[in-house]
Amino acid sequence: MRTALFWIFSIAAVASALGVVGSLRSPINSALSLVVSMLALAGLYVLLEAQFVGLIQVMVYAGAIVVLFLFVIMLLNLRGSGAAGAESQPIAKAIGALVAVAATLWLARTLAAGRAPWPDVEEGFGTTRAIGEALYTDYVLSVQVAGVLLLAGIVAAVVLAKKKID
Amino acid sequence: MGDISGYHFQIVAALIFSIGALGVLLRRNMIVMFMSIELMLNAANLSLVAFSREIGNDQGQILAFMVMVVAAVEVAVGLAIIISLVRNRDTVNIEDTSQLKW
Amino acid sequence: MATSTVWVSIFLFALVLLAFAPIMTWVERKQSALMQDRIGANRASILGFKALGLIHPLADVIKMITKEDTIPTGAHRFLHFVSPFIAVAPAIISFAVIPYGGTYEMWGAHVPLVVADLDYGVLFVFAIGSIATYGSMLAGWAGNNNFGMLGSIRVSAQMISYEVALGITVVGLFMIFGTLRLTDLGVMQQETFRLFGFLEHFGWVEAGTKWIEWITIPMWGIVLQPLPFFMFLTALMAENKRAPFDTPEGESEIVAGYFIEYSGMKFGLYMMGEWIEVVVIAALLTAMFLGGWSLPWVNEANMIASWTPVLGENMANLAAMVLAVHVFLFKVIVLIWFQMLIRWSMPRFRYDQVMNLGWKILLPLSLANIVITALGILIVQGVTS
Numbered sequence: 001m002r003t004a005l006f007w008i009f010s011i012a013a014v015a016s017a018l019g020v021v022g023s024l025r026s027p028i029n030s031a032l033s034l035v036v037s038m039l040a041l042a043g044l045y046v047l048l049e050a051q052f053v054g055l056i057q058v059m060v061y062a063g064a065i066v067v068l069f070l071f072v073i074m075l076l077n078l079r080g081s082g083a084a085g086a087e088s089q090p091i092a093k094a095i096g097a098l099v100a101v102a103a104t105l106w107l108a109r110t111l112a113a114g115r116a117p118w119p120d121v122e123e124g125f126g127t128t129r130a131i132g133e134a135l136y137t138d139y140v141l142s143v144q145v146a147g148v149l150l151l152a153g154i155v156a157a158v159v160l161a162k163k164k165i166d
Numbered sequence: 167m168g169d170i171s172g173y174h175f176q177i178v179a180a181l182i183f184s185i186g187a188l189g190v191l192l193r194r195n196m197i198v199m200f201m202s203i204e205l206m207l208n209a210a211n212l213s214l215v216a217f218s219r220e221i222g223n224d225q226g227q228i229l230a231f232m233v234m235v236v237a238a239v240e241v242a243v244g245l246a247i248i249i250s251l252v253r254n255r256d257t258v259n260i261e262d263t264s265q266l267k268w
Numbered sequence: 269m270a271t272s273t274v275w276v277s278i279f280l281f282a283l284v285l286l287a288f289a290p291i292m293t294w295v296e297r298k299q300s301a302l303m304q305d306r307i308g309a310n311r312a313s314i315l316g317f318k319a320l321g322l323i324h325p326l327a328d329v330i331k332m333i334t335k336e337d338t339i340p341t342g343a344h345r346f347l348h349f350v351s352p353f354i355a356v357a358p359a360i361i362s363f364a365v366i367p368y369g370g371t372y373e374m375w376g377a378h379v380p381l382v383v384a385d386l387d388y389g390v391l392f393v394f395a396i397g398s399i400a401t402y403g404s405m406l407a408g409w410a411g412n413n414n415f416g417m418l419g420s421i422r423v424s425a426q427m428i429s430y431e432v433a434l435g436i437t438v439v440g441l442f443m444i445f446g447t448l449r450l451t452d453l454g455v456m457q458q459e460t461f462r463l464f465g466f467l468e469h470f471g472w473v474e475a476g477t478k479w480i481e482w483i484t485i486p487m488w489g490i491v492l493q494p495l496p497f498f499m500f501l502t503a504l505m506a507e508n509k510r511a512p513f514d515t516p517e518g519e520s521e522i523v524a525g526y527f528i529e530y531s532g533m534k535f536g537l538y539m540m541g542e543w544i545e546v547v548v549i550a551a552l553l554t555a556m557f558l559g560g561w562s563l564p565w566v567n568e569a570n571m572i573a574s575w576t577p578v579l580g581e582n583m584a585n586l587a588a589m590v591l592a593v594h595v596f597l598f599k600v601i602v603l604i605w606f607q608m609l610i611r612w613s614m615p616r617f618r619y620d621q622v623m624n625l626g627w628k629i630l631l632p633l634s635l636a637n638i639v640i641t642a643l644g645i646l647i648v649q650g651v652t653s
Contacts (some may be wrong), residue, residue: 006170010178015224018368019180020201027197027258030407034201035402037182041208048219053211053227055174055388055395060234063398064428065204065241069403070243071424073197074417076252097191101184106182128388128448131231132223139228146235153239160246 355403411529414640454560
């Protein structure tokens with residue numbers, strides 16, 4: 001069951017990631033592929049016993065970030081525009097990209113070469129309570145910094161979107 | 167969990183990361199490039215969560231949570247930049263906004 | 269005995285959803301008619317039986333199914349087809365975590381009255397609810413219609429804005445109860461506390477004074493967090509996009525907003541989604557703020573224990589289960605009535621008013637509520653320890 005779910009979610013995630021990059025017709029299609037990819041990744045997180053992270057993934061990425069992308073695409077009315085455009089040096093780029101893919105795969109292989117069987121996680125691993133307790137005790141400084149970062153982000157977004165440059 | 171182990175999750179993460187990197191390199195549409203960056207961040211998150219499961223320690227999940235916070239801020243600011251760029255230049259092609267390359 | 273377990277909860281799940289959605293059309297018509305001094309739906313009849321207009325939902329369904337299903341030129345066909353389903357499915361799915369009753373032991377079977385008892389129940393509802401945005405957003409875009417586009421932009425802005433307030437308003441409640449699991453919330457709300465217990469703690473009256481022991485208040489969410497109850501209701505109604513918050517539809521401004529290009533059953537699905545969501549809102553508020561399936565001042569475990577000598581263990585559990593479901597449905601119906609009352613009394617807010625309410629009133633108030641709740645918890649802990 002879990003093995004089948006792993007294959008379903010991972011194939012969906014990789015295929016829709018390809019859809020994000022490869023859909024040349026309209027950025028809307030890219031955004032929709034991105035949603036599918038995010039939801040599939042949330043499924044993978046749940047398979048990894050990280051239910052809380054999975055739910056936050058659905059809420060933050062699928063529920064807010066991609067909606068913002070769609071909102072901007074609709075607001076700017078980018079229907080059909082923004083196609084591939086003039087590609088400069090396509091061959092050089094393709095070779096570079098292939099090298100990049102090969103390098104990352106090799107890296108992953110090296111990193112995960114151990115293939116040790118997974119330990120059984122204790123009760124409560126990855127639940128809201130476990131993550132919440134860790135966040136508000138050991139990592140409270142990170143939470144504070146994240147809060148300041150969010151505030152800076154809100155101010156920056158308002159300032160940038162409000163007035164015209166130049 | 168049968169024959170699936172951390173190795174498989176790392177391969178999926180690496181594939182998604184490479185696809186995201188490809189998108190940033192190949193596409194010229196600013197919004198699509200931005201989405202590709204999000205894909206790369208997500209791949210990193212998947213890798214973190216998979217390692218966290220492998221070690222049996224939830225620090226990786228907390229790091230992934232922090233990455234999501236940063237991603238949300240980044241999207242808010244980045245999309246605001248894109249909106250003001252499009253308002254001023256009327257294009258989403260990254261090649262048309264190369265003034266800083268002088 | 270797992271089979272009997274699943275069967276009861278899924279049966280109730282289907283019953284509530286399938287029965288409520290069509291009846292809501294009747295409720296909406298009749299209540300608006302009552303409020304506007306009209307008679308309301310009473311024409312549809314089968315062999316002369318009008319049944320107070322209850323046959324109208326049937327007539328509606330026949331009309332919707334037999335209507336032509338138009339797809340406008342230039343529409344994105346796949347998205348146009350799929351978005352009504354994206355709009356309805358989340359409302360139905362989020363029902364799965366809402367408990368109708370406690371857990372009962374009868375005839376050797378273990379019967380929990382909830383489909384999925386998740387550790388992060390409320391978060392699950394929020395996460396699934398945030399997916400519903402796509403159904404409305406893509407509908408307006410896929411139809412290739414400018415009014416639809418305006419509706420899409422409005423709906424996405426409104427739903428993202430209210431999701432922020434929605435999550436933060438209920439943090440105070442979770443701080444008090446310390447759980448996100450809806451079944452735990454239901455059990456915890458059966459407790460009571462002594463309203464004047466602090467007098468005893470300060471030593472102003474003798475310990476064990478009778479009137480202090482008698483005046484107790486149930487620990488319902490609405491008693492502990494009265495303001496968040498109304499803020500949460502407001503945010504949920506804004507997410508549902510019905511009357512005071514229906515700027516994305518706005519008949520008099522942008523015709524029908526995001527679902528302008530839909531006809532027949534697909535249009536019907538949007539209406540159904542809204543009505544199911546009304547029921548979901550009522551059920552969620554009941555489970556979180558109104559004590560769930562329990563009667564006030566009644567602890568369910570004690571109640572079953574006191575019935576056991578009279579009825580036997582199995583019958584006592586069964587009776588408690590039936591009572592729980594009825595209490596839950598009664599509370600849900602009252603909340604549906606309340607939402608209908610709001611929907612037919614308030615005029616549509618202007619778009620800027622909707623945004624101001626979300627960002628400048630609900631969000632600061634809910635943040636203040638978190639601080640006040642934290643202070644309250646500290647004070648109570650300091651007094652009692």
